Amino acid sequence: QIAALQGVEVGSLKLAVVTTAKYVIPPLLSEFCRAHPNIEINFTVGNRAQIIQRLTDNKDDLYIFSQPPEDAELVCYPFAENKLQVVAPCNYSGPNNCQLADLAEEKFLLREPGSGTRRLVDQYCRQNGVILNKVMIVESNEAIRLSVASGLGLAILSQHTLANSRQDDLKTLDIKDFPLKSHWQVVTHKRRPISLAASAFRDSLIDAFNQPEKITK
Ligand code: PGA
Secondary structure (H helix, E strand, O other): OHHHHOOOOOOEEEEEEEHHHHHOOHHHHHHHHHHOOOOEEEEEEEOHHHHHHHHHOOOOOEEEEOOOOOOOOEEEEEEEEEEEEEEEEOOOOOOOOEOHHHHOOOEEEEOOOOOHHHHHHHHHHHHHOOOOOEEEEOOOHHHHHHHHHOOOOEEEEEHHHHOOOOOOOEEEOOEOOOOEEEEEEEEEEOOOOOOHHHHHHHHHHHHHHHOHHHHOO
């Protein structure tokens, strides 16, 4: 809510987000920067493990995770849903309308250990006794999406990472229990006093997702 932010004219905002969240933040950041051109912004993107390290080192004002670390000193506000889908090349003709276990012999392109997306997939597989036998690690959502589109294998990706793909590049498979759901959370640490700029951006994030028409550029 731009009007509500107008007292925030100077200072800095240090924001660190997990790689999947980088798809949803830029329009909001751009709106925020237009409203507050004198605030210096530092926007860092990394996988979950890298962003946890930054949190431990007290590097930033705000963090975005879908799975924040367990820590009583964190303040977490959920603001949007994150859904993981099983995706395949558009000409895929293997098993579909089935369980993940039925895809155990398909090649899967999965994110690296340290990724929050990978962590959710591993958790699901562990809890459901699924073993994916042919896994290739790819450390980038874009590289995974493009590799799947070129026929290299299947993947489990956040729906946010698919938003910019051509409609006919990929198909989403209909797999029992999918999409796996988690929530983006904007996180601060109690030991770091929150700046006016940071709290304004946090509020704009929460507002924007509760009232989606405000995200429009
Ligand atoms: P990732 O995190 O970018 O490390 O996969 C995404 C998430 O935490 O949902």
